[in-house]
Amino acid sequence: MAFDNEPVTIGLLFSQSGVTSVIERTQRQAAMLAVEEINNAGGINGRELLIEDSDPASDPLRFKSEAERLIDVGATTIFGCYMSSTRKAVLPVVEQRRALLFYPTLYEGFEFSGSCVYSGAAPNQNSRWLADYLTQTYGERFVFVGSNYVFPYESNRIMKDLLHHRGAQVVDEVYIPLRHNEDYIERAIARIKAAGPAVVFSTVVGEGSVRFYQAYDRAGFDRSKQPIASLTSGEPELLAVGKDASIGNVTAAPYFSVLDTEANRRFVSAYYRRFGPDQPISAGTEAAYFQVYLFAEAVRRCGATDRDSVLRTLPTFSFEAPQGPVQVEGDTHHTSLWPRVAVVGESGSFEIVREAQAPVRPDPYLIEYDGEFQMTSPQFGIGGGGN
Structure with a gap:
């Protein structure tokens, strides 16, 4: 049982170097922004979100080993992966360790994992x-x-x-x-x-x-x-x-940074203030941002951080993402998008x-x-x- 004020540790699994770092760096930054906003608003029921960071360098084998390391240091919920080859390298790790992966990238579909939440677009x-x-x-x-x-x-x-x-x-x-x-x-x-x-x-x-x-x-x-x-x-x-x-x-x-919505204006403004006005924001960036909020709200509602409690709670609410309201489907672990x-x-x-x-x-x-x-x-x- 966690103490009431014990921090919640999450892992970030985004490449800061390598062939896909051009997009993964923006996803990492968006996840960091969400964590900072949540903490500045008082955390999750007073519990601070802590980040364990990594650089798997666009290499599926390093994604696997870094996922193992993150779980070993207490980050049993991981946010990350871009290429499907990296997601597929990580899924056996989180499944065997009863951990949870939030995956913020569009993909080819035809997959289900009891340890993955898919917040990018399905076909x-x-x-x-x-x-x-x-x-x-x-x-x-x-x-x-x-x-x-x-x-x-x-x-x-x-x-x-x-x-x-x-x-x-x-x-x-x-x-x-x-x-x-x-x-x-x-x-x-x-x-x-x-x-x-x-x-x-x-x-x-x-x-x-x-x-x-x-x-x-x-x-x-x-x-x-x-x-x-x-x-x-x-x-x-x-x-x-x-x-x-x-x-x-x-x-x-599902998302373009030019969207004229109140939620998107807030997100874009905050992102530019934090990382600079020349930093691009894409659908993968936005999904990496809102999925941290989905996790935080699920933990706030259920009072637990374990995989099964979070997965049971996610389908019970929607979140006003920059693209519009989004919600995780309980039967597929995929997300309703725009x-x-x-x-x-x-x-x-x-x-x-x-x-x-x-x-x-x-x-x-x-x-x-x-x-x-x-x-x-x-x-x-x-x-x-x-x-």
């Missing part, structure tokens, strides 16, 4: 929306370019089915090593040119994503007709890519072109694979259908 909360927008706006021919690990292969499999259902075809599919060189990217560009007019669906992540977008810009593709569309390229990648190479490209996510599609405008910032009218429940197994839905579009009014 029905991003891929379906992107497939509709792309086929309705740009046409029916696609080239897939991805990083060579589990998420791109699985995400591409899902997107290929969604596109086929909409009468579109994938004319080529290319993969780039995570630790790539420019030759791999140039080969991908050559394949895109050889395919003829087509939209590019990219699941390239981290530093490779930045290099790929820049090479695509240098190659001179008309992005008003042949954009790069992605689930993984948010504001951090946009900043690294540069304005000129970003305009016209498309992303689907799907959106945005295009990079002439200013170099995302402009939201479609968004959900209400939070969309997670469907990680795509049981309702292409069920009907409604979405709003600032450009097109209410539309969608067939998602």
Whole structure:
């Protein structure tokens, strides 16, 4: 039994170095901001939140060993992981140790763990929306370019089915090593040119994503007709890519930092004050922020920090996240989120072109694979259908 004023220790498992650190650094910062805000407001029923930090350096093996170390020092709830390969390395550790992982990143779905809370988008909360927008706006021919690990292969499999259902075809599919060189990217560009007019669906992540977008810009593709569309390229990648190479490209996510809501204005203002106005904020950043609040509220309500108590309590309330109210589903441990599609405008910032009218429940197994839905579009009014 914990003493009433005993601190609550949590672990942060985000890469501060390595190929995916461009996004994971922002996730770590957002989690730190949430902890500081909670502590400044009196903690969790007077109990301070303490952080055990780490740098797994974008390496799945180091993610596993760092997860073990964090649990050993008392951080039985861990917030972190970006790539699916790192999540899959950590899950056996938290499951065997009856610990809990809060995972703040979109992923390919088709997974359940009794020791994981998924607060990033499942495929029905991003891929379906992107497939509709792309086929309705740009046409029916696609080239897939991805990083060579589990998420791109699985995400591409899902997107290929969604596109086929909409009468579109994938004319080529290319993969780039995570630790790539420019030759791999140039080969991908050559394949895109050889395919003829087509939209590019990219699941390239981290530093490779930045290099790929820049090479695509240098190659001179008309992005008003042949954009790069992605689930993984948010504001951090946009900043690294540069304005000129970003305009016209498309992303689907539950959150964009341009959202004009009171909760988001507070979050963005606090984040910029804490880390600087030049720091990018993406969907993964926002999820890393609100999931700390979900944990803190669950602990406040149930008065315990063990995995089972927290998991029982999470589905009993919603939280006003920057993207809108979110809630963890008890049967899947995934989170109801607000799907959106945005295009990079002439200013170099995302402009939201479609968004959900209400939070969309997670469907990680795509049981309702292409069920009907409604979405709003600032450009097109209410539309969608067939998602």
